[in-house]
Amino acid sequence: KAGVTQTPRYLIKTRGQQVTLSCSPISGHRSVSWYQQTPGQGLQFLFEYFSETQRNKGNFPGRFSGRQFSNSRSEMNVSTLELGDSALYLCASSDPPSGGATGELFFGEGSRLTVL
Amino acid sequence: EDKVVQSPLSLVVHEGDTVTLNCSYEVTNFRSLLWYKQEKKAPTFLFMLTSSGIEKKSGRLSSILDKKELFSILNITATQTGDSAIYLCAVEPGNTGTASKLTFGTGTRLQVTL
Numbered sequence: 001k002a003g004v005t006q007t008p009r010y011l012i013k014t015r016g017q018q019v020t021l022s023c024s025p026i027s028g029h030r031s032v033s034w035y036q037q038t039p040g041q042g043l044q045f046l047f048e049y050f051s052e053t054q055r056n057k058g059n060f061p062g063r064f065s066g067r068q069f070s071n072s073r074s075e076m077n078v079s080t081l082e083l084g085d086s087a088l089y090l091c092a093s094s095d096p097p098s099g100g101a102t103g104e105l106f107f108g109e110g111s112r113l114t115v116l
Numbered sequence: 117e118d119k120v121v122q123s124p125l126s127l128v129v130h131e132g133d134t135v136t137l138n139c140s141y142e143v144t145n146f147r148s149l150l151w152y153k154q155e156k157k158a159p160t161f162l163f164m165l166t167s168s169g170i171e172k173k174s175g176r177l178s179s180i181l182d183k184k185e186l187f188s189i190l191n192i193t194a195t196q197t198g199d200s201a202i203y204l205c206a207v208e209p210g211n212t213g214t215a216s217k218l219t220f221g222t223g224t225r226l227q228v229t230l
Binding site for chain 1: 156157158160161206217219220222
């Protein structure tokens, strides 16, 4: 079974630009979560999608958005990039058990974004 | 706001040593606590703990949860250089009928030397 695939792996943007990151979950997984990882803050939850619906959202500004397609693939977009958006963006997929629990997360290798 | 604090922030040990990593938390309506290992980029799952006092064990790694004192420890015995990584602790709140999200600590960076 293929793991979680994220593209692109590395990218460099300048302030004010926008970026789209892609995540393909493990086959059969219905939930995709996105996390931002920075040295000072650790992993911070961005949002989670389940069956094309955003189920939960972290404390990030509206410049951060996402969506999920019918095949469970997900994209996240960051508009009007700022220097502080430089980070490793990790996608995780899971097949949540009943009751709304997250279940074990399977992470991708991440997309390293550098904003100049 | 949910909070996870890990200690120590980093440590260096010699191969063969035993280490204990700590994780304390504050979370509304606790559901579970999870440990992940991050060697390069992708964190990999180690344990999920939901009940107090029940040790989870996998090879040389073990973990236990204390829901009264709100902490967990991760033990690694007979450490090897391959154990060098960042160990992440996360908590999952329980919200009845809705999805939940993980709050991570900043991690403990473990370096095992020969």
